[in-house]
Each structure stands twice: as structure tokens, then as C-alpha cells.
Amino acid sequence: MTDTLATAAHAARHRPSSWSLLLHNRLAACGLGVLLIIVLAALLAPLLPIADPDATNLLNRLQPPLSNGHPLGTDALGRDMLSRLLWGTRVSLVVGISATLLAAFLGTLIGLLAGYAGGRTDSLLMRFIDMLMAFPYILLALAIVAVLGPGLLNALYAIAIVNIPFFARNIRGLTLGLRQRDFIQAARLSGKNHWQVLFSEVLPNVMPIVVVTMSTTLGWMILETAGLSFLGLGTQPPNADLGSMLGQGREQMFSAPFVTLVPGVMIFLLVMSVNLLGDGVRDVLDPRLKSGVLQRAKAITDVQRSVIPAQNKPDALLEVVDLKVNFGSGQRATTAVKGVSFQVAKGECLGLIGESGSGKSVTALSIMGLVASPPGVITGGAIYVAGEEMLSLPPQRLQQQRGARVAYIFQDPLTTLHPQFSIGYQLAEAIVAHQPLNKQQAKMQAVALLDRVGIQDAEQRYAAFPHQLSGGQRQRVGIAMALANDPDIIIADEPTTALDVTVQARILELLQQLRRERGLTLLFITHDFGVVSQICDRVAVMQRGEIVETGETRQVLNHPQHPYTQRLIASVPHLGQGRQFLQRVRRLYASAEEKA
Ligand code: ADP
């Protein structure tokens, strides 16, 4: 075990495998350990030197545990409890697992068909499932056994049938969602028939959920089997499973409690270990958890660097020196930012431009230690804001600087604004976080800010929820959030990418206006040279985690040196006419407004 744990720990230093994640989850590892012991003991029962489970010996009845030759004592017929326990566990496990497999198979099939076919097939199948779900399920199982007759196999069928709805409902919901997805349409267009689409495209996508549901229902199935057997409807004498052992021990509950206690403890251990393991498996199969979210995210990005490079240009308000950021660690780490350096002077706007995935966002997030850690690690470099090195600040100080000194505007404010709170409330909250104001004052300031960023009827809009605003208005709220605490630097990470061209022009105009009025320092991230030419004084071009070219915007636009920059510029229609283009759009917009 220590060996496995050691190798697991080693693996975790690289990207954690499913196994190491599972073993890192202490409860799941315990569950796995206990379950392995139980399963091994049950499997080896025929080979172990134990008595015949059905050999009665009335002279030796109800011997207490640890008595001669019977480690767990004997039952009312003088049969060896240990041997019966192991053989009984075998039966319980086999029935539980088979019932789970059966229910998973049938439930998944029904769910897939209902979700994929839709319409009448869906209604018909789901009403059948609803019927099954309308009864308390142990009653339904009793009814089924009553019809089929008592016996182990019938108990198995009953339990499987009762559990079909759990699978069918889950899988139907997933399939409904998948049916509309583009890759399914693509598969259809490629000539696959419905069955092929269903089994080669849909099924692999729902399989993780099937496995998760199986792992979490197995425990229940074992319990339900035991319940039916306890009532005498499952295994028939002389055979025993854990439930029937419990039932038979009932009469000696007070004179010889161990007869019921032994199978009771075994049921407890078995179900507990299966459930703990099931929870662990569920966590591991979730791909988001696999990428390291299972380990709690830290408030501040990990910093592992040997030297702190000095600031080159003391009058720069923001200076990034040789920044390096990795995701993951050890051999399997990928480097997202490879030694990026740039400066932004006070009141200046620097455009950081590059195609998607070139490391712009990671660079920007590193400035305030906002890269998710794990898996992110800042492995080198320094970040100076007004001469102060950010990455060597104590965590609490750095957190205080967020929003107050450096604020962010993100691409889609719908994902950054909380859907359940009004925009005004969220704005006031951001204000109060850094300023000693009472509620009324904070509200007044929030309204003033909303007004400032061009939200009409700010007083009424204060109570609006994010979903009640248009994309442009939401981005204005995002900008108001960033302005809330009068930061020195605003980092705008593709703030106009999610907006249409007219709204984009107005947001850029707003940012320009704010820059003029407040002397705002702006780090503007984009992939669009048209936008850069509109707003930025200087531009830095990023490719694969490196800055390949920097310079005055006009200079770079007119005489791009690096081939990558040339390609980026070539991809923009009307080279160098971004401003004219946007002005044209703005004129169009204004005249449209006039007409309305
Ligand atoms: P962009 O320039 O489009 O903003 P990013 O800075 O977001 O690009 O990403 C840069 C690189 O870092 C990409 O290759 C991306 O795959 C990687 N990356 C970003 N976030 C993570 C993460 N949480 N885990 C692993 N890799 C990441």
C-alpha cells in the first residue's frame, strides 16, 4: 500500500492520474482498501480453511465468538458464523453487482432511446419510468417478488427493475442536451445512421455518468438485496446472504446478539466502503476535478522563482520583467508565458495583441496573482506596480491591492457578474470592500458610477439583474466595477470581443473618454488590430507566450517587422483604417438613433 501511495505521490508531482487522485482522496482510499479486503475474503472463501457453511451441529449451537474452532461463534443451528459470513458476502456482492449492471444496462438503453428519439417514444418510455417511480421502491420490489415468487434470482430482478428509473432519467436528460450539439449533427451528415450515432457518439459521452451512477447506487442495491432477504424473499435456506443471516439471527437478538451483529457489521462495512469509493470515483471522473480543482484553489498564484529581476524603468507605472508562467509542474508542465517583459507609463494605453492561446490572459492575470493555482505557477520574473514588487507582497496585501490598484474588465461580464444579485448591489459591494462607506453612501456612489459609464436611468437600473441588461450595458457595468475604487491601472481582457461592432465602438469611446478625464492607465488585451489602432498608444505583439514585437501603434501598423505581426495585420480588412471604419460605424449608429 505504501508502495502504491509513494508512486501515486510521485505521479501527482506531474499531472495527477485518475488513480493518484483517487488515492489522494483519503476517504475513497479507505473505502477502496476495505472493499478490496472484503472482496478478496469473499472470493477466496472456497480456498480458505473454514468449515462448511451449511454443516449443522446442534450440540455446538450459539457458541460465542472466539470459542474453540469458531472465530465468530456459531448460529442457532451450530453452523460456523465466519464461514457463513464469507459465503453470504459472496452472494450479496454477486447479487448487488449483477442487479446494478442489469439496471444500468436497461436504464441507459431506455434513457438513450427516449432522449434521442424524443416525441412519442420519449413520452411513452418516460411514463413507464414515472410509473416505476410512483411507488416507494421497497414496496415495488416486494410486489415484484410477490408476483415472481421468492428466490434469489427474482430478488435480483426486482431490485434491478426498481433502480432502472435512476439511470433512465439521468441518461435521458443528458442525451436530450447532446442531441442538439454540433458534433452529433456532423456525425449524421457524415452518413451514420441513428444507431451508429447513438452508440458511437452519444453513448461515450454519457458513459462517465453511467459509471458514476453505478458506483453510487451499488451500495443501495446491496442494502436492498439484504432487505428482501431479511424479509425471507431473497435467498432461501440453507443458502444465506447477509440479509437472510440478519433475519435468522433476529430470534436470538437478546440471548446471542453476535448472530445478528456479525452480518450487520459486514453490511455496514460493505455499503460504507462502496459508497465512499463511489463518491471518490465520481470526483475523479469529472474532468474539471481531474485538472486539479479537487485540490482547493489558492487565493494567490504559486510563485517559485530563484531571483527577482530589478525594475528597468523606474518611472513606469506597471512593469513586467521576464515573467514566466507554467501550468502543472515537473516533466509534464506546459509553459504558457515564456519570459514576457513590457512597461506601461502612467496615462498610457498599451495594447497586448496576439491570437487566442498566445498567453495574453495568463500574463494579465499574473499581475495580481490571479492565475488559478494549481495548476498555475509563476516560475520566474517580477511585476512592479508603481515601483512595488507585487509577487513578493504578503498574500493579504496583494489581495487588498486587487481592484484598488489594479482592476480588471473581462470579456463577458455575464460570467463575472453574479446572476442572483442586482448590478447596483454588486457594485456597492465592490465599493464597500475597499472604502469605509455606509450603505447609503455606497449606493449613491454606485449610481453615480453607473451614470458615469453611460447607463441611462441609473437610479432605476440600480436594481436590475445582469440578465435584464444587454451585452453592451453589461460591459458598461463591468467597466463601472473596474472604476469603483479608482484604480491606477485597468486591465481590459478582450472587453469588446463579445459585443457587436456598434456597441464595441461605443465601449471603446467610453474607455477613451475615461482615459482622457482620469488619466487612466490601460493594458488593453485584444486579438484585433482594428481595436488597437483605435485606442492604444503602443502595442506589444504576443505569440506562443513570448512578445515578438513592440512599438508605437502607428509604427507597428505601418511597418510591422515580425512576420507574425505582418500576418496578424493582414488578417484585418482595410489595413490601417480601423479608426475610419469605426468612425463610419459610429456615424451610422448616430444617424440610426436620430431617426428613431
Ligand atoms: P489568450 O492569449 O487567448 O488569452 P491564455 O493566456 O488564456 O490565452 O492561455 C495561454 C495558454 O495557457 C494556453 O495554451 C492555455 O491552454 C494555457 N492555459 C490557460 N489556463 C490554463 C489552465 N487553467 N490550465 C492549463 N492550461 C492553461
Ligand code: MG
Ligand atoms: Mg484570453
